[in-house]
Amino acid sequence: MPPPTTQTQPSVQQLASRENSLFKKVVRFYEQKQYRKGLAAAREILKKSPNHGETLAMRGLILNSMGKKEEALESIRSGIRNNMVSHIVWHVYGLYQRSERKYDEAIKAYKKALQCEKDSLTILRDLSLLQIQMRDLEGYKETRHQLFNLKPGQRQSWIGFAMSYHLLKDYDMAQSVLEEFRKTQLDRPAPTPDKLYDNEHSEFLLYQNLVLREAGQYDEALRHIQVHEKDIFNKLAIAEIKSDLYVRLNSHDRAEITLRDLIERNPENKKYYYMLEKCSNLTNTDEKSKLYENLIEKYPKADAPKQICLQFLIGEPFTKSMGSYLQKGFQKGVPSLFQSMKYLYSSTEKVQIIDKLLNTYLSNLTKYGTFDVSSDTDEVEPASTNLWLQYYLAQHYDYLNQPDKAFEFIDQAIRDTPTLVELYMFKAKIFKHVGAVQMAASLMDEAQSLDTADRFVNCKCTKYFLRANQISTALETAGKFTRENSSPGDYLREMQCMWFELETARAYRRLKKYGEALKKCHEIDRHFQEFVEDQFDFHSYCLRKMVLCAYVDMLNLEDHMKGHRFFRQAAQIAVEIYIRLYDHPLSEHDDNKDENLANMSASEVKKLKSKQRKQQLREQQEKQKQIDADRKKKEFQRNRNKEDAEEEKVKEDEFVSEKLERSEKPLEEAMRFLQPLEDFSSNFLETHYLGFEVYYRRKKYLLMLRCLKRMKKLDSNNAKFHSCLMKFLKSMENEPITDDRLRTIIDDELKSFDIKQGDSVKKIEDLNAEFLKKNINSLTHRAEAAKVMLLSNPTNNCKAIEFLTTLDPNFTDQNLKTCSSIYESLQSGDYGTIENSVIEKYRNECHKLWPQADLFQTNPTPPSYTSCDSHTNGSGNSGAPSPNQN
Missing domain, CATH: 1.20.272 (Zinc Finger, Delta Prime; domain 3)
Structure with a gap:
């Protein structure tokens, strides 16, 4: 929104009549996105008044819209220096900072503008949008109060003022404002043939009822919904609200009647059946059975009551x-x-x-x-x-x-x-479960060939190729449903297709292409940032359109957006990779990236490196072609719209995989993902395990202790919790804490971990032995105990490795997933240097248990690799087995 132009603006600079009219044209050209005309008009003004601050600021605002960020900022700052008492220049500076998503700086600029023009409606509205975006609820309340005082006749002023109290949980004040506003609506015009329903007033009443329910005033909420029922047109919402209120007020007879009406409306909604059970005060299985028999008889086509019945029935x-x-x-x-x-x-x-x-x-x-x-x-x-x-x-x-x-x-x-697609799809799933991911991908591809128009089957096929590390083939498969004449990778990123990016990140990590994996994780993180930023436009829209209940739901959703499983999984992958890059920087292994080089002859190594160099050269050439094509497209667009149209904005910086995997401070990069995990996924033990690993390397003892306490609260017998606790004790042994205050705090906190014998902490070896004694039949616990053995005595790892690689049918969790994890850890050096014969022996034993698993094959076919971003025409993996084999 452009800054307001008023004749009463406080300014130390005055323009002549002709230049003043030109300045108004500059503002109008900016509003109409006629940027070149706006710049031309600004130049005319600056010829006569080269230091006119407001014109310089508007010129900067136009340049910013044309993508010339640096020149725009310099022009705006010049405008501020030349006229620091003008609200326009500060407002423009706030608009610039808002476009850069520096909302805190924008808020400061708006407040400076208000010091110059305290009653500007435009600035106050813009400030309120930023405050609710940043969840500065106290500031939002004050700003909405000012807007309410300036424009008490506007509906948005009332609603925004009430909502500011609602979000601060001051329900009484919010309700009093809403009620006063409702009284002003009593003389609303009667329905007409063109407008039979007043949906906006209906939404207002539902919002008012929501405030009453959140305040716990259930009697008032029930009376409110009964009195205004005729004015609310969402009858489903009325019925659901009534049933909820009746249950809360223990009016079970009325609740039962309402719930039966809801079930009549939608007999597949299980929530209604569970609430009906609660209202009916059923105490035993026979009464429940009788209720559901009647419901099944009444709704014979409904599956919900039949499925619920199966939960509590037993026997015959x-x-x-x-x-x-x-x-x-x-x-x-x-x-x-x-x-x-x-x-x-x-x-x-x-x-x-x-x-x-x-x-x-x-x-x-x-x-x-x-x-x-x-x-x-x-x-x-x-x-x-x-x-x-x-x-x-x-x-x-x-x-x-x-x-x-x-x-x-x-x-x-x-x-x-x-010819039935579902059969091939499920056979692929069985192969996946036994570890034969290449065979699973081949079968899923055959299923996809039976129905090439089915998007779901195509997505499944793409996912299976990614799990088989056939990234180029997966991208080609996904490209069958993407936009023509565009790269499938770019299209999927533009469409924020996060399941694809997540599976791609996992595939790259398995291929040890850590930079590419991190790139996908950062792209997912950027998607969630965009989700948060996309809410900005809805702050004013929802108040204007009166979709208030949905608006409150959206704010609550946005507050916990990064708790979504897609972000959680991507963040875990990123933190794990950054920890690994900290422990094993790539610069130390640049000459030995391929894990099979040790088993190759000199000529084979030479051929492999030559092949890798050619592949890298092809990728660079394809990337350069894409860059050149994009540049030509931009130039064509600029030339076509040379006169008036908006210049194409500069794209956000792309992530470079080489820079990501060679970060100078990987632990600081890990914190970028770890912090949201701790804020929004604190109920997952993996979050605190990763947090401990990061803080352990940063030697943050109190933060390590906090992670340990949270892990203990979630699962005190967890194997990872045990190994982390032992690492913490060992680090305190190796580097005693000299700060007496810190040492006292840690000693007091360690009392809750049951690791002391008298006044001293037990030895790590004794604690590990006790842990093993309780979990001797758990392979997962044995794996972590082996790490502790190596931690306490790193010079002699033979006993720990022998203990780790022992397999027994009596182990409760001896499955493909656990054994695969141990085998990969042995290969990657997590248990120190191990002889190849030991690893080979373990692989043979696992191969006997899971003969079809690709991981345990004698000579597994190395997966193909082609970068997603450089892909043009990917090819499948010719080494995949025949789909007719078991």
């Missing part, structure tokens, strides 16, 4: 209900049937019943063509019923970790129906 009633539900699912051919039943697999008893039912159905369908041979009906089920039963059985046994049976049923289903 469960068998009967489960059988009926499964039979209908197989008859209809529901692909998602297993997903809807997966929650039942937490009960061993129910799993046994399901397994028995499935095998009975399979036997009866094979022999007699029906589910139940004892039934009177002679109707034979169609062949598709047996197909979906086999599909379910494959999912059932895969979930129970019996891949051989799962393969048996899915192969039979494919032989019977070789």
Whole structure:
């Protein structure tokens, strides 16, 4: 918004009549985005008054819109120096800082502008937007109060003033302002044929009710919704609010009536059923069963009541209900049937019943063509019923970790129906679960070829290629649904497709392309920054359009945006990589990047390095071509719109992978991701584990102790918590703390960790032995205990490695994921220098347990690598096995 131009502005500089009219034209040209005309008019003024501050400021504002940042800032600063008492120059400076997303500086500039012109509505509105953006709620309240005093007749003044108190949780004051405003709306015009509904007033009443409910005034909220029900047109919202209030006020009879109406409206909403249970005061399973029998009879097509029934039924009633539900699912051919039943697999008893039912159905369908041979009906089920039963059985046994049976049923289903996409997709999933990611990707590609128009299958295929580290093939696959004549990588980044970027980051990390992985993590971080910044335009829009409840929800969502799993996972990857780069800087290993070089002959090494140099040269050439093409496109756009149109703004700085992986201060870069994790994902133990690892390397003892306390609170028997605690004690042994005050604080806090014997701390070896004694059958705990063994005695690691690489069927968590993690840690040197024969022996033992896993193959095919950003026409991995092999 341009700064206001008033004749009463305090200024030490006055323009002649002609130049004053030109200045008004400068402002108008800026508003209309006719920047070149605006610059020409500014030049005319500056010829006569070269030091006119306001013109210099407006010239800078126009230059900023044209992308000339440095020249714009210099012009604006020159304007301020020449006229420091003008509110226009300070307002312009605030607009510039706002465009640079330096909101704190913009707020300071607006406050300086208000000192020059305290009653400027434009500046006050702009200031209020920045204050709510930065969540300066006290400042926002004061600014909205000023706006309210200046414009008490405007609806936005009332609403903004009330909302400022609401956000500060001063509900009484917010409600009194809203009620006073409502009284001014009593003489609203009657409905007309053109406007039958006053939606804005309806939204206002819903917001007023929201304030009452958040204040805990449930009686008042109920009376309010009953009195104004005729003026609220969102009848679903009214019913849901009423049912919630009735429950809170223990008026269960009324709540039950309202909830039954809601269930009639949407019988698939499980929340309504759970609330109905609560209102009905059901005390035992029989009463619940009776309620749901009536509901199932009333809504025979609804799945929600049938699924809820299966949660609490046991024994014969469960068998009967489960059988009926499964039979209908197989008859209809529901692909998602297993997903809807997966929650039942937490009960061993129910799993046994399901397994028995499935095998009975399979036997009866094979022999007699029906589910139940004892039934009177002679109707034979169609062949598709047996197909979906086999599909379910494959999912059932895969979930129970019996891949051989799962393969048996899915192969039979494919032989019977070789054109069904879901069968190939699930067979790929089984291969993924047994560790054969290359085979899984090949099968998913075959599934995608059966239905090339299905975007979901295409996305799954892309994800599987990324998990197989076939990045170029994944990008080519994703490109089938991206915009034509554009790079798939650029398009997906522009569309903020974060699942793709996250999987790509993981693939690059597995390939030890740490710079590329960090680049994807930083891009995800930038997306979340954009989410936060995108709310700016909605602050004024929502007050103007009166979508107030949605606006409050948006503010709450934005406050916790970085708690989303996409950001959490990307941040964890970034912190782990930065820790690794701190421990093993790339400069020390530049000449030995490929982990297979040690096993190659001199000629093979030479060929490999030559191939890598050619690949790097091709990537650089392709990048340069893309840069040249972008430059030509910009020049063409500028020439075409030479006269009036807005200049194309400069793109944000792109992340350079080489700079990211060679950061001079990797731990400081890690803190950029760690801080949001601690703020928004503090309920995840992994957050505090990573925090400890960073603070351990920075020697921040109190912060390390804080992470330990939080880990202990989340899971005191966690293996990572144990290893971190031992590292903390060892660091205090090696470097005793000389600060008496700090030492006292740490000693007091350590009392809660149960590691002392008398007045002294137990030895690390003794604590580790006690830990192992309690968790001797856990492979995860043994892996962390081995690290502690090496920590206490790094010179003799034979015992620790032997202890770590022991496998036993009695281990509770001896699975593919755990053993893969240990094997990769052995290879990457997390347990020190280990002989190749020891690693090879461990690999052979794991290969016997998981013969199909790619990681444990004797000579795994090295994955292909092509940079996403330089990709033009990617090629698939020719080393992928045939999809017809098991």
